[in-house]
Amino acid sequence: METLANLGDGFAIAITWQNLLLALLGCFLGTIMGALPGLGPSNGVAILIPLAFTLGLGATPSLILLTSVYYGAMYGGRISSILLGIPGDEPAMMTVLDGHPMAKKGMAGEALSLSGVASFVGAFFATWGLILLAPQLVKIALLFGPAEYFALFALAFMTLGGVSSTNQAKSAFAAALGLGLATIGVDTQTGVPRFTFGEVHLYDGLDFLVAIVGLFALSEVFIFLETRHGGAEADGKKMVIGKLYPPMSMLKACTPTMLRTSFLGFIAGVLPGAGASLGSFISYSMEKRLVDKKGTFGTGDPRGVAAPEAGNNAAAGGALVPMLALGVPGSGTTAVLLAVLLALNITPGPLLFTQNPDVVWGLIAALFIANFMLLAMNIPMVGLFTRVLMIPSRILMPIVAMVSFVGIYGISGSTFDLLVMIGFGVMGWLLRKFDVPLVPIILGTLLGNAMENNLRRAVTIDNGNWWTLVDSPLALTLWAIAIIGFVLPLIVGARVKAGMHARRDDEGAISD
Template structure:
């Protein structure tokens, strides 16, 4: 009953004119960002964080705006998948398998509409799961001590291979780089300068917002222009929508199954939207009648879209309740929370109940807004694909740069942003993922604090890190999370590649 009353209070916040405005703006911007191939939700949220700061938005308004951008980008990723056979981001890859064949058959409008409905179902069901599961997990997390929190942070780094889908060694190396950057500044415990080189601007450490914008937005500018420096992309023409109630009913079971599988994938540390999309499509293909999977079956569009949107909402559960992001985008949202002096974790639901429940309620509102916007306005969204990137990406970068400067009014921050951008570009060229770097910067200080606290309480006895059943369980899951991607990851990626190649 407490959960329902808190959710009702959240709706009072989410249904205010200001919150609705930010939800609509975020949904539109997110859909536009998601429609651009390769940009993705993490980049979209990273680009708009400085804008939220420069506008002086309240924490609730900022989070409503950015979570709406997150949801909108997950919706928008399907547009280029269906019309161009180019996934807007990795989770949208499975949508290409049946979405693009539907478009080639003259059913592009139907494919876009089905994907919008499935995305709505996936997000809606997963948000209900968030309402039910998050308070329970938050209460359980209150049992955590410093040893358990250190093990939890180790678990977060051990399962990064699932989030990035990259080489495990490079993922851990990227996390180590992030942890190294996190040590820059004055040690709070001892007052000793660490790697500051007597530079006053480094005494407080490296601002992770600058790092995020540089690593994601600036590197994306360099990378995107390198790949698509010419004209806009030509997409399949959109026909007049002819979607009947029978067509919707046919894809409804696939959407519900995909939503449930996606939510579970999102909650699991390191699994993420890519796995949610893949297992939803695979299960639907194996359990349903053969149909035309791979050749334009609507269920092949609905299942992965419900799966990746369900996983996107599910990834917010560990981020809000434990302070451990379940995806790359939630790592960026975690940075936003920390920069607002809000500590995600079990106490968030007690100390900032209005904020967290207002944001959860806004997710219901935002999903409804996205459904109402995406079907009638999809023609407007796809026009963005015809804008030459050489015009579009500099505008995006200008917005990010102005936002960074307006926060600190420091030219040095702009140099840092460009430096991180160049570094991010180089890292991406050699397949070193960026999310672990950000996660290392975000979780490093708290991980160090937990370790020191545990050792102080035990008089330096390292066995304190393994002296409870909860910490042993977390360490066990961490080891499995480190080993399983090495063993299972290549098998899953090979199956995904074979699935895509077999449908061409």
């Protein structure tokens, strides 16, 4: 009952002209970003954060804008998967398998509208899941002391490589690099400068927004320059959409699939180190095993389109649970969303629900609204978004680069930050070549200070006794999960990854 009252308050906050407009704008931009190969949810949100920040939007409006982009990108990714056979972003990879064959059979319109409905179902149930699960998780999180928080952060880093990671050494390298970057600047506890080498600009530490935009957005521009991929994805391919409504029989046949995969995707999203890509992968594989009696999956089976789309949208909602309730994101895009909260000086985690209930419930209400907007945008108006695929990247990428610069310059007005951003862009390009995941770096720069503070607080409270870190059952449980999460991919990682990356994809480093 209390939940419903809270939700009601949330709707009161979300339904203002400004917030509705922001949600609409976010859904629109998000769908475009998801549809365009090369721009996905994480770099789409990354480019927009500094802008939301410099425009002076408050916490709730910023979050509404950016999570709408996030949900929108999850919808948009399917468009190029189905029409062109090229995933618009990583979570839409599995949609290619059945969506593109359907389009080839002349059923592109049915595939698009069916997947739109599936996305809606997945996101709708995941938002309910978020409402029901997050407060429960908050209750557990309120029991956490500094030692447990330190273990929780360690868990986040150790599982972030994900089940799909093949090289845990590279994930660990990325996490350590991010944490190392976070230690630059004046030490918050004793006030001594660390790793600043006398450079005054570094005393404040590196701005994580600069790192995010450089690593995610600018490195993408370098990738395009490297491959000199200047044309539009749709060049030379004809896109016939056909009728835009799925027959009732098809919807009926897919309903059990959508419900099952929404549930599964949501769980995958909540679990650390999974995220939307894994959500769609698991959903597709499970459905294939469960209902594919005649071997039609992979040849344009509608259920093979509905499964991954419901799964990845549900996972996107699920991934918000640990980010909001614990302050520890489990996926790339939620890490970027965490940066929004931190940039606005809001500490996510259990206290968020008690101290800023307006932010949480306003956001959740906005997610419901955004979801209906997206359904409306993605079925009747999908033709509009398919046009976007005709924009050549030789025009798009300069715009992406320049908007990144505008955002960062708007925050600080300093040339130094722009140079640091270019540095991160080059680093991001190089690390992507080496197949080093970028998300742990971002998470390291975001959480580094909080992690160190909790470590030092825990040990100081216990008079310098380091064993205090593994002293409570709760902490021990967290450490155990962390270790399992780190070791498991060493055993099953190669297999899962081979399944997910049947096609080689540049975006592998920016998972989610």
